[in-house]
Amino acid sequence: MSKIISVHSFRGGTGKSNTTANLAALLALQGNRVGVVDTDVQSPGIHVLFGLDESQMAHSLNDYLYGKCAITETAVDVTSNLKVPVKGKVFLIPSSIKAGEIARVLREGYDVGLLNDGFQDLLEGLKLDFLLIDTHPGLNEETLLSIAISDALVIIMRPDQQDYQGTGVTVEIARKLGVPAMLLVVNKVPQAFDPAEVKAKVERIYNCTVAAVLPHSDEMMALASAGIFSLQYPDHPVAAKYKQLAAQLMA
């Protein structure tokens, strides 16, 4: 049975796209067929992690949302871009990085209902085991829809007072929308912090399981989105945490 997983954060810069890309790669390493949809149409970016440039995008999610093509036509097989042997597949559904198309989305919006139909078409058309949705930070109709239809929601936060407040809002919304599984991930935790204390504090605040506490990593900063961290540093402690998280999603 295929699963839809939304990866969300209330604020930007939490490492949402990096987490999504790492999870997609790790799930594919285990033999799964994985789709990744960049629904952050206002500020797309996950294509960079998969080494995809504009010339490789025949179509984008924007084309589907404006009725120019089927959503399956927008999917790009990026498995070979991972540059390691992978048993499964990763398909990326990128958002357009053309300024004019981003401006159109901001100006006109789009038919949110098409997203749900599109996700289902991707699951069936590409025979996916997992569909990961990289959402726009904060709350709007699109992110609410993604959360509402997900089998699991991964919420990323940093140990920052602004994130604590915003994450509370997202957790509350997810509960109202009856999301079957909710996984909290605390990212970019300074080395000076005790991960066990951070985990206990976050779980106490939200009454929700923390699936992973990821330490801040200079190596990840240095990689600067030029690849998938857990594939390039497979023995790094952060990679180990991503693997744990992927295992929880497969369970």
Added chain:
Amino acid sequence: MDNEAFNTLKRDVESMTEVEGLTMTDLLTFPDDLRLLLNWMMRENGVQIEEMASYLAQEVNEARMLLEKMIEKGLIEEIKKKEEEQYQVLVKSSRNYRVPKKIWQVIE
């Protein structure tokens, strides 16, 4: 769902004003049982009458009457998928739509 909860659900649907599709923000303001029912239908991306009756723990006829009322109110639509009649949530287009202020009231 017991009969009392089902009757409350029916009353909640009957008392709604008609809409042309749902926004997610509207959904958040609905009573719990109605919101959870619509959430479930969205996640299933279309349900058959028997599945609906099973979810509600009601007879098929009772489920059908509720579905008809929900169609009348503009919450769901009847569609044909793989030669089968199904019901799915009607999601409103967000073209030129901005999240209303009530979203913050919902989560306060």
